[in-house]
Amino acid sequence: MSEHDDGGGRSGGDREEKVEKSTTGIPLLDLRDWHAPESRTDFAERLRAAAHGIGFVQLTGHGVDARRSGELLNLARRFFALPKRERLAVENIHSPHFRGYTAAGRELTGGRMDWRELFDVGRERAPVARDADDPPWLGLTGPNHWPSALPEMRPVFLDLLDELYGVGYSVLCALAAGLGCRESLFEDWFGPESHARLKLLHYPPRPTAEHEQGAGAHKDYGFLSIVIQDGQGGLQVDDGSGGWVDAAPVPGVVIVNFGETLELATGGYVLAGRHRVVSPPPDAERTSIAFFLNPRLDAEITPVPLPPALATEARGQRADPDNPVFTTYGRNEFKGWMRAHPRVARRHYPDHV
Numbered sequence: 001m002s003e004h005d006d007g008g009g010r011s012g013g014d015r016e017e018k019v020e021k022s023t024t025g026i027p028l029l030d031l032r033d034w035h036a037p038e039s040r041t042d043f044a045e046r047l048r049a050a051a052h053g054i055g056f057v058q059l060t061g062h063g064v065d066a067r068r069s070g071e072l073l074n075l076a077r078r079f080f081a082l083p084k085r086e087r088l089a090v091e092n093i094h095s096p097h098f099r100g101y102t103a104a105g106r107e108l109t110g111g112r113m114d115w116r117e118l119f120d121v122g123r124e125r126a127p128v129a130r131d132a133d134d135p136p137w138l139g140l141t142g143p144n145h146w147p148s149a150l151p152e153m154r155p156v157f158l159d160l161l162d163e164l165y166g167v168g169y170s171v172l173c174a175l176a177a178g179l180g181c182r183e184s185l186f187e188d189w190f191g192p193e194s195h196a197r198l199k200l201l202h203y204p205p206r207p208t209a210e211h212e213q214g215a216g217a218h219k220d221y222g223f224l225s226i227v228i229q230d231g232q233g234g235l236q237v238d239d240g241s242g243g244w245v246d247a248a249p250v251p252g253v254v255i256v257n258f259g260e261t262l263e264l265a266t267g268g269y270v271l272a273g274r275h276r277v278v279s280p281p282p283d284a285e286r287t288s289i290a291f292f293l294n295p296r297l298d299a300e301i302t303p304v305p306l307p308p309a310l311a312t313e314a315r316g317q318r319a320d321p322d323n324p325v326f327t328t329y330g331r332n333e334f335k336g337w338m339r340a341h342p343r344v345a346r347r348h349y350p351d352h353v
């Protein structure tokens, strides 16, 4: 077992250090408070307020402690340090399911180049046979690509996908409670067929002094996202009044943000927080791992029954002709992949570009 394998190196949540205060202005919550009867209601209430307000929380007590995060980030770094030939052997151009490696400069956000390289993972599934008149998002289901040089990646990151699914789904149950609903409110849209995804991300130094776009400003399209980041920093959150707040790295703390499909389900009560990543300066680099808690591709999103006091504060889904949010979840995810990965789109979905 390699030093980067997480077997044996995992510490339980009870050994995680307690982080007491938010250092960034983004509310800090401890997921252990949700699992303890006396603090459950308070956790759900604070989560609801953050989801409605800034659309971001810092989360501790989630079970992936600082040491394990370091090991996971190291394994991601080892992938990005492989010879280019080996990274390109698992390039996502070979995958109709948008899995595998994307070289820096190949991904677009807002039509502009993101200066980051990535490795996309999803649940390991057989591809779905589809006819010409079937929805193209059926193609998002399928197997991953793994680099033969790092066989430990498959078990480590598939385990992480499952583990962060558990963390994310707990947060979603707590949010349902905070919204005055039953905890199982979202269960029909999730479960084993839900479309959780993981991105390993490497932000090299900016290519030119002017090019600051590591990841352009965007909202995530699913329900909620969880980011494990190294110590470099660069992730920033829209403060709602034209400025950006740093989601500064804190050991053992992950960043949670909410996505457009959850915003749609709550009639705009939950805010899909805009965010971006600023490229590291010339002498630095950044590694992060982003997990996306997405529903089933065939989930038909209907409005959740908010209590009247919250319903009056729901902002409604903002109509954006350039970025429609669809009620069939798979359409949102397909739109996102097609927009961000035009080469893969042209190769595998030429009728839909």
Ligand SMILES: O=C(O)CCC(=O)C(=O)O
Pocket (backbone or CB within 6 Å): 199, 201, 215, 220, 227, 229, 235, 275, 277, 288, 289, 290
């Ligand atoms: O790298 C990060 O910190 C965030 C990445 C992100 O926002 C995304 O991939 O959607």
Ligand SMILES: [Fe+2]
Pocket (backbone or CB within 6 Å): 218, 219, 220, 225, 275
């Ligand atoms: Fe994002």
